[in-house]
Amino acid sequence: MRLLKIAYKNLKRKKIRSLLTIGGVSVAVAVLVSLLGFNSGYQLALNNDVDKMGYQVLVTAKGCPYEAATLMLKGGGGMRYMEENVYNRIVQDERIDQITPQLMTTVYNAGKEGGGGFTMYMGILDSYLVLKPWSKFESGSWFSSEDADEVIIGYEAAELEQREVGDMIFIPGKEQILKVVGIFERTGTQDDGVIFMPLKSTQRIFELPNQITGIGIKLKKLSDLMQFEEDLYDEASIQVISMAQVKGTIMGLISSAQILVTSVAIIAIFVAIVGVINTILMSVFERTQEIGVMKAIGASNLDIFQLIWYETIFICLIGGVLGSVMAVLAGNLVEYFVKALLPYAPAGKLIYIDAKLILSTQIGAVVLGLISGVYPAFRAANMRPIEAIRSGE
């Protein structure tokens, strides 16, 4: 028979109390796992979104650079426009490896599933595919001409609109019917929800002649980035945004939310520790006589210390496992709320819980048990056997 078995049986003695304490630890662990999962998930999703834009530099019309970058990432209305000749000038720069202009616009569609919503349209050139080699056709092919009334639909948009190659789509408010000539494979980015059109057709249909919203640029050498940005400062109507800066800024914005949630998690962990200490201490006081007898029949202080410590570790370990399971199961729900609350949420899973995170959380739970158990175990171990035995008289 092991001390572990005795510790386990002791916890079963007061089932409700043990379960409530385990519940407290589970909630704290679930919050912690979700938070850490969000931390790595958000970063991964953001990196994926930014990297899959395919360019290192974004040139947009003057305004708030991060708002512009976010709109390019996320889509939405309110884009600022710039003249297409800016593109014609920049394209001459020898430091550029690939470059593509974009015209993004949104249209409100009252008939959209779920009580209406915005549909995103993006005017592009074939250079768009060069910058995004992972964008493959699931069916169909590129536009027949630079000014064709045709669209290529992102994977999710095609599913949502229930469209196949050869179908027609209607742009509300523009009284325009376009033919679906291609559907992209899923990329896991915002592109999946976009309807692509030839740049010229977009300018014509949306009455934005010679206008674009952004220019994506990939430089031959990343080390030229600073100089490249500086050289474009002279262009009065534009601004240059490095995607690395965008990542940093968005993560900076998110970090303030993370600090808040971290504070909540720390409080939850603190409450859990106090709960565990309280439960074990109560259990120690209730078993004072029993502990005295154990000492009288040969248990050393270390034996008693271990016994009580095992009980706290059991509580925290079981709480840790349950908390991790809760975090995994409730991940989708938490993600739904997080996406609703955040000003910008990247595509893909925002809460990324992997084996490493689960394992480190379990280790953390054991450490929590070790810390919580020290005081009750110390109290129990240092009881004088005669006084402990007499306490029950």
Added chain:
Amino acid sequence: MVIEIANVDKIYHSEAEKIHALKDISLKIEEGEFISIMGHSGAGKTTLLNLLGCLDGISNGKLKIMKKDLDLVKKKDFPKFRRDNIGIIFQDFLFVPTLTALENVMLPLHFKRKKDANAEKKAKNLLTKVGLEKRINHFPRELSGGEMQRVAIARALVNEPKILLADEPTGNLDTKNAQNIFDLLKEINAKEKMTILVATHNKKLGKQAKRHIHIEDGSIKEDSV
């Protein structure tokens, strides 16, 4: 000589007063003796057994157990000293309620770091010896008073102590069960040559021991064979 007590006092200090629980006690106990310690409640029987069980410390005097001066034993070494030399039986049995009879008997062996298989075999043998072979997997709450005291005896014997201390082992039992338990202790003393000290206020049982020590108000009034 297994126990040597010379001019031992035990004084308890409370906020209001000083209680002289044992006064100038001197005793010499040889190996294999069966001694009853008699006296009224509060006479000092339990206090004396607590001192002999190393559960409490003396206030004055000298106490040697197995030729070891307890003043010289370090506090941290007392659990091992108890494990190796002393078995204790309590009036209220005092078991771990979540463990079965067998597990409760195995407990002292666990603290002695004995391997589980050996411990189980030994504990089963002892429970068979005290007539509880069919009750080994029962929890304390499922046993009668007499059965519980037999389990307590088995637990006290499992470490093969040199000295067995029993504090009112029949106090919670009816006459028949009390006699059975006392007979069992006599049998252990006769077969194992184990030194046994039994505290009891039951004169009829106490007289059955080979030596009787009568304590009154913390002092030995009579020590007879």
